[in-house]
Amino acid sequence: MSGVLEKQELKIVGTRPVRPDGADKVTGKAVYGGDYHLPGMLWGAVLRSPHAHAKIISIDTRKAAALSGVKAVATHSDFRESDDSDEINAGETMIDIDAAAQMCLAKDKVFYDGQPVAAVAATSAEIAAAALDLIDVQYEVLPHVIEIEDAMREDAPVLHDDMFTQGMPETPKTASNVSMRLEKITGDADAALDDADVVVTRRYTTQMVHQGYIEPQSCVASVSADGQAQIWCSSQGAFMVRSVAAAITGMNLSDLRVVPLEIGGGFGGKTTIYLEPVALVLSRKSGRPVKLALSRDEVFRSTGPGPGTIMELSLGATKDGILTAAVMDLKYQVGAFAGSGCGAGVMHALGCYRIENTRVTGCDVVSNMPSTNAYRAPSAPQAEFAVECAMDEIAEQLGMDPIELREKNGVKPGDPSFSGAPLGQVAFMETLAAAKSHPHYSAPLGPNQGRGIAAGWWVNHGGESTVMVSINEDGSAVVATGNPDIGGSRASMAMMAAEVLQIPMQKVRPIVADTASIGYSMLTGGSRTTFATGRAVCEASAEVVEILKSRAAMMWGVEPDQVEWHDGEARCTAPGSDEAPLGIKQIASQTAKTGGPINAEIVVNPHDALPTYGVHICDVELDRETGHVSVVRYTAVQDVGRAIHPSYVEGQAQGGAVQGIGWALNEAYVFDANGRMDNSGFLDYRMPVASDLPMIDTLLVEVPHPTHPFGVKGVGEVPIVPPLAAVTNAVSHAAGMRFFDLPLTPDRVYAAINSQS
Amino acid sequence: MSTVHIHTTVNGDPVDFLSEPHTSLLNVLRDKLDLTGSKEGCGSGDCGACSVMLDGELVCSCLVLAPEAEGRRIETIEGMAQEGQLHPLQQKFLDLGALQCGFCTPGFLVAAKALLERNPDPTEEETRYWLAGNLCRCTGYDKIIRAVMDTAAEMRQERVSA
Ligand code: FES
Ligand code: FES
Numbered sequence: 080m081s082g083v084l085e086k087q088e089l090k091i092v093g094t095r096p097v098r099p100d101g102a103d104k105v106t107g108k109a110v111y112g113g114d115y116h117l118p119g120m121l122w123g124a125v126l127r128s129p130h131a132h133a134k135i136i137s138i139d140t141r142k143a144a145a146l147s148g149v150k151a152v153a154t155h156s157d158f159r160e161s162d163d164s165d166e167i168n169a170g171e172t173m174i175d176i177d178a179a180a181q182m183c184l185a186k187d188k189v190f191y192d193g194q195p196v197a198a199v200a201a202t203s204a205e206i207a208a209a210a211l212d213l214i215d216v217q218y219e220v221l222p223h224v225i226e227i228e229d230a231m232r233e234d235a236p237v238l239h240d241d242m243f244t245q246g247m248p249e250t251p252k253t254a255s256n257v258s259m260r261l262e263k264i265t266g267d268a269d270a271a272l273d274d275a276d277v278v279v280t281r282r283y284t285t286q287m288v289h290q291g292y293i294e295p296q297s298c299v300a301s302v303s304a305d306g307q308a309q310i311w312c313s314s315q316g317a318f319m320v321r322s323v324a325a326a327i328t329g330m331n332l333s334d335l336r337v338v339p340l341e342i343g344g345g346f347g348g349k350t351t352i353y354l355e356p357v358a359l360v361l362s363r364k365s366g367r368p369v370k371l372a373l374s375r376d377e378v379f380r381s382t383g384p385g386p387g388t389i390m391e392l393s394l395g396a397t398k399d400g401i402l403t404a405a406v407m408d409l410k411y412q413v414g415a416f417a418g419s420g421c422g423a424g425v426m427h428a429l430g431c432y433r434i435e436n437t438r439v440t441g442c443d444v445v446s447n448m449p450s451t452n453a454y455r456a457p458s459a460p461q462a463e464f465a466v467e468c469a470m471d472e473i474a475e476q477l478g479m480d481p482i483e484l485r486e487k488n489g490v491k492p493g494d495p496s497f498s499g500a501p502l503g504q505v506a507f508m509e510t511l512a513a514a515k516s517h518p519h520y521s522a523p524l525g526p527n528q529g530r531g532i533a534a535g536w537w538v539n540h541g542g543e544s545t546v547m548v549s550i551n552e553d554g555s556a557v558v559a560t561g562n563p564d565i566g567g568s569r570a571s572m573a574m575m576a577a578e579v580l581q582i583p584m585q586k587v588r589p590i591v592a593d594t595a596s597i598g599y600s601m602l603t604g605g606s607r608t609t610f611a612t613g614r615a616v617c618e619a620s621a622e623v624v625e626i627l628k629s630r631a632a633m634m635w636g637v638e639p640d641q642v643e644w645h646d647g648e649a650r651c652t653a654p655g656s657d658e659a660p661l662g663i664k665q666i667a668s669q670t671a672k673t674g675g676p677i678n679a680e681i682v683v684n685p686h687d688a689l690p691t692y693g694v695h696i697c698d699v700e701l702d703r704e705t706g707h708v709s710v711v712r713y714t715a716v717q718d719v720g721r722a723i724h725p726s727y728v729e730g731q732a733q734g735g736a737v738q739g740i741g742w743a744l745n746e747a748y749v750f751d752a753n754g755r756m757d758n759s760g761f762l763d764y765r766m767p768v769a770s771d772l773p774m775i776d777t778l779l780v781e782v783p784h785p786t787h788p789f790g791v792k793g794v795g796e797v798p799i800v801p802p803l804a805a806v807t808n809a810v811s812h813a814a815g816m817r818f819f820d821l822p823l824t825p826d827r828v829y830a831a832i833n834s835q836s
Numbered sequence: 837m838s839t840v841h842i843h844t845t846v847n848g849d850p851v852d853f854l855s856e857p858h859t860s861l862l863n864v865l866r867d868k869l870d871l872t873g874s875k876e877g878c879g880s881g882d883c884g885a886c887s888v889m890l891d892g893e894l895v896c897s898c899l900v901l902a903p904e905a906e907g908r909r910i911e912t913i914e915g916m917a918q919e920g921q922l923h924p925l926q927q928k929f930l931d932l933g934a935l936q937c938g939f940c941t942p943g944f945l946v947a948a949k950a951l952l953e954r955n956p957d958p959t960e961e962e963t964r965y966w967l968a969g970n971l972c973r974c975t976g977y978d979k980i981i982r983a984v985m986d987t988a989a990e991m992r993q994e995r996v997s998a
Binding site for chain 2: 095097098100101102104105106107108109110112113114116205274290292293294295325341342343344346374375414518559565566568724726727730731733734735736760761762766767768769770771772774775
């Protein structure tokens with residue numbers, strides 16, 4: 080397929096049909112991770128470390144194994160000994176197999192409260208829980224460390240005695256908690272800062288936050304006597320589950336089939352696994368299917384949240400508002416193992432703007448908290464929060480409109496990207512202009528209210544996907560992909576296929592296939608699915624159209640190039656022909672005579688995903704008596720390439736904005752003096768609820784991707800980037816003073832405004 | 837542990853089951869009665885994914901002990917569509933794209949139906965407060981609130997014209 084189709088040519092793309100998986104999801108029929116069960120299934124349970132940092136001296140499971148009803152017990156020794164170098168590509172992160180195995184079951188040390196230590200499978204959940212009490216683990220408790228700066232001190236307890244900071248000119252000889260350092264330099268930032276007319280120098284902090292998907296992880300594993308196995312679970316990628324589970328347990332990939340169930344939210348958090356290898360071992364040992372499910376407390380304490388940060392920034396500009404210099408240092412609190420860290424932060428921090436002289440340094444710091452994992456635009460919201468707050472201060476100091484300041488400095492197509500290659504068809508300027516002319520931007524504010532704006536960007540990914548499109552005998556179609564549907568991707572796949580095949584969308588059934596039923600596909604993440612898998616859907620559908628045309632040609636006895644495809648039927652253009660058109664059903668019902676079934680499998684691996692940009696406008700009202708901040712109006716403006724199903728694109732922008740609002744105002748991990756998480760439930764880890772919020776207005780800016788058949792750009796991640804600073808800038812304006820530390824909880828805001836007056 | 841024999845009505849049908857006294861109604865629905873439409877997001881009354889009606893009152897089934905259901909009427913998401921016909925709220929959620937992952941959806945629908953039975957003309961604020969016990973991490977609530985209020989308006993309209 081070549082060229083982007085013009086909008087007016089489109090019949091289905093851009094409309095808002097009911098999603099194909101919708102009816103089951105509103106009636107309770109859809110089967111999510113926790114809903115699956117098998118006859119004879121056992122219930123698993125996991126014993127967890129009560130210590131933030133300890134050596135495991137011994138684990139005695141004999142009494143537990145002897146309890147009536149217990150069928151299997153597992154510890155780390157049941158896993159395959161892994162090579163230190165084993166790594167699996169999970170899209171936005173790499174999964175280190177040795178570390179992943181220790182997050183399933185600890186090896187010789189525990190690094191955080193809640194880390195799994197042993198597991199049992201029994202005939203009931205009650206017996207499994209009772210068996211955990213019978214496991215005797217002897218620990219030698221070690222001093223622990225949580226905060227970034229404490230973990231970086233010379234005398235800090237070192238978590239891993241083999242962690243020697245990577246990325247230094249010379250690798251250090253002593254182990255430390257700094258897993259890596261990174262530096263990116265352009266021009267001479269120090270000299271340019273000296274010459275700048277205005278400089279803002281600030282220190283910003285953010286806390287560790289959780290993705291907060293409402294569905295806890297859950298799986299069922301069943302290993303047969305010949306070693307073949309199946310896993311049923313929800314995840315962001317069944318192929319990722321297969322790779323990691325097989326690597327940890329030492330299985331051949333061909334012996335393991337992973338069946339994707341519906342996923343109840345992931346936001347990056349389900350791009351790795353914590354249960355499946357354990358369930359496999361328990362099933363192998365017991366000879367029965369085993370179910371393992373996390374409780375909410377376990378989700379908070381033992382799955383990977385997004386990292387906290389300490390960020391220092393000096394941003395300089397001329398008096399005309401041209402940014403000239405930035406010096407930035409980013410420290411990411413990555414948790415127990417080298418998790419989701421500063422890499423994308425260094426890359427994204429300054430990426431909205433053209434700045435000639437920059438020096439950005441970053442480091443990842445491990446400490447005794449759960450190992451971090453991807454969280455929606457992983458690591459970008461923090462770094463861009465700092466930059467967008469500083470931009471607001473520069474605009475204020477110059478007396479310049481904050482959008483105008485961004486327009487003066489924003490990237491345009493052809494400007495150098497982070498890698499140096501020129502940027503493609505980016506639409507930051509169009510997005511800024513749309514925000515500026517949005518009625519919200521000029522609406523009057525009430526007393527104690529403030530308005531903040533912030534921009535943000537995310538790079539977006541492409542990557543490997545396999546798609547199969549098959550035509551049924553009645554002319555309907557099946558589109559099989561390997562990408563779990565987190566928020567409506569079945570709808571967008573079906574719509575794109577229907578548009579290319581020129582048949583009604585209701586005749587296209589999209590399915591998410593298991594790992595034995597379709598070729599490899601990278602997980603759903605990096606905002607890649609509608610872009611990359613969608614491209615494969617378009618190409619496969621186009622190939623099917625070619626086959627349909629050639630079959631019609633055969634039926635008519637003409638050349639294939641004498642057939643055109645319109646409105647789901649073949650039309651003969653051979654000179655003098657008076658053949659009636661052949662509908663897709665007529666062609667499909669004759670395949671036994673024309674060469675067999677009609678289908679096409681396409682693999683893609685695009686590397687030309689385009690970054691997208693968001694500009695958010697936020698109004699808050701500050702209660703000066705309590706320090707409470709409420710968001711009273713919010714608008715998310717976003718460059719989306721082209722919206723296949725606008726409702727679900729708006730939904731991404733709205734959901735991302737609200738997660739960002741939660742990050743800005745409420746959410747944070749809290750630890751007690753022993754390093755145990757103090758707020759491991761939804762009551763105390765306070766995510767936004769409906770009564771906290773106004774409607775979230777959206778404005779989709781459509782500047783199509785020039786090489787995607789429908790112009791798609793990734794949309795899912797960028798909306799979580801701007802809100803942190805949009806909210807903070809709004810609070811700063813409402814309060815008449817600046818804020819630098821998230822979350823902006825009432826006690827913090829109250830203390831700040833009262834210390835000022 | 838001694839089990840208790842419990843008699844209930846679930847979505848209009850008489851249902852008997854045996855349960856440990858400390859088992860939650862949610863676990864009975866999901867694990868014993870195969871009604872997995874009610875979800876467990878927290879097990880502590882904080883997310884609303886397990887919402888069901890007990891004798892016409894909206895409850896978190898994770899906070900109800902199975903024996904408390906003795907002799908009572910339980911309605912779950914599985915009973916919301918009647919004779920294959922979606923309830924107007926279910927249809928509106930589909931039409932407006934008020935679900936992304938869909939995991940919170942059964943809880944929201946059960947809670948929203950309870951709201952409209954009690955208050956056919958809720959304001960946006962009333963709707964937001966009534967649904968404040970239901971967490972959704974995907975949608976930012978915007979389309980959910982619109983779907984509930986639109987459905988309320990349509991159902992009022994139908995009542996007028998009926
Ligand atoms: S599972 Fe009952 S309220 Fe969350
Ligand atoms: S749609 Fe995913 S939690 Fe609400």
